[in-house]
Amino acid sequence: MSTRTAGLTRHAGALPLRLAAWGVGPPLVAAVHWLLEADAVTRMLVLIGVLFGWMKAVVLVEQRLAGKRLPSLPRLLAWLLLWPGMRPQVMARALSPAAARKGALSLAALGLLSIGAGAGCILLARWTWAQTGNLWAFAAPALIGCSLVLHYGLFTLLVAGWRLAGFQVGPLFRNPFASRSLADFWTRRWNLAYTEMCQESVQRATRSWGRRAGVLVVFLFSGLLHEAAISLPVNAGYGLPTLYFALNGAAMLAPIKAGTLKARLWAVIWVIAPLPLLFHPWFLRGVVLPGLGVA
Numbered sequence: 162m163s164t165r166t167a168g169l170t171r172h173a174g175a176l177p178l179r180l181a182a183w184g185v186g187p188p189l190v191a192a193v194h195w196l197l198e199a200d201a202v203t204r205m206l207v208l209i210g211v212l213f214g215w216m217k218a219v220v221l222v223e224q225r226l227a228g229k230r231l232p233s234l235p236r237l238l239a240w241l242l243l244w245p246g247m248r249p250q251v252m253a254r255a256l257s258p259a260a261a262r263k264g265a266l267s268l269a270a271l272g273l274l275s276i277g278a279g280a281g282c283i284l285l286a287r288w289t290w291a292q293t294g295n296l297w298a299f300a301a302p303a304l305i306g307c308s309l310v311l312h313y314g315l316f317t318l319l320v321a322g323w324r325l326a327g328f329q330v331g332p333l334f335r336n337p338f339a340s341r342s343l344a345d346f347w348t349r350r351w352n353l354a355y356t357e358m359c360q361e362s363v364q365r366a367t368r369s370w371g372r373r374a375g376v377l378v379v380f381l382f383s384g385l386l387h388e389a390a391i392s393l394p395v396n397a398g399y400g401l402p403t404l405y406f407a408l409n410g411a412a413m414l415a416p417i418k419a420g421t422l423k424a425r426l427w428a429v430i431w432v433i434a435p436l437p438l439l440f441h442p443w444f445l446r447g448v449v450l451p452g453l454g455v456a
Contacts, residue, residue, distance in 0.1 A: 175226045182222035186215035190389050201447040205394035212386055213245070219362045220247050244323065245316065245333060247357035255327050265324040268332075272317030279309030283453055290455050297437070300445050303453060304436075312352075342419035343412055343428040355383070373414055380410025387439065395447035405438040 189211050197204055224231060231237055232253035240249045286303035289295070312334045323330045333353045340346035348356050359379045370378070384403030392398045412431040417424045440449070450456075 178222055179226065182219045185218065186212070189215065190393070194393050200451065201394040202452045205390060205448055208393055209390050212389055216247065216358050216362070217241055220358060221249070223362050224249065244319070244330065245354045246330065247354055247361055251330055252328060255329070262325065265321045268317055268321035268324065272314050272321060275309045275317060276314035279306040279311075279314055282306030282309060287453060287455055290450070296442060296445055299455075300440065300449070303449055304440060307449075307453075340425065340428050342417065342424040343409065343431055345419060346428050346432060347409070347413065359383075376413055377407075377410045380406040380413075391439070391441070391444045391448075395443045397443035397447075398441035401438040401441045405435050408435055408438075
């Protein structure tokens, strides 16, 4: 068989596999939405679990189609179930005991400190709600507190644990205040697990479309995932999370030199100003308030 014929055969076999991986998610999300009768917090957690498993499956298929070598089955299962990152190869890279311990204790201390600071913000949010009853005054410290506890607290402790176990994993959330541009924030600072997933799945599948189209597809897809995690649990606010990410995707295409004051201000404006679109009032009232124990 010629090289060209073999390539065409692989390409023909790739399409059904890719369609199967991408197609399984929407029916699962719809099934949870229509069949799960529970409070909004529980619905959100279940939907996030479904989305997480779906994206892991998509990445595995794309890895196979790209011919990448996967780690052994025990390590692959560890990646599937116990690591939010989207590159399974990270579980195949072992560190020496000395290198593994390096920085792990400081990461653990940072994680605990973040949890403490996040708990303080959550207490402030509860107090603010009790004093004012203002949803947006409550939202700011509440969302910051949840991010500190989860993203910079529990995830950092998870990184420290995996490093102590000898695996070369790194933080999934890096200092957003050091962002040199909007692109730097979204691709190198914030939620690197999602960035990895997009690089290993969406961008790989849309590589031939060009950079600008690829960026917009990634952000629109992110909007749809956040619709499932934010709007579906409360069955309201549809379209607002997608609009948030569409605006950020369009803003990322602006020709602004990274590292300049203009680029930094551009990033701050587009990340923060439209946040009420992402965390809309229905989500705050249906999930965040009860999730933090506020009646």
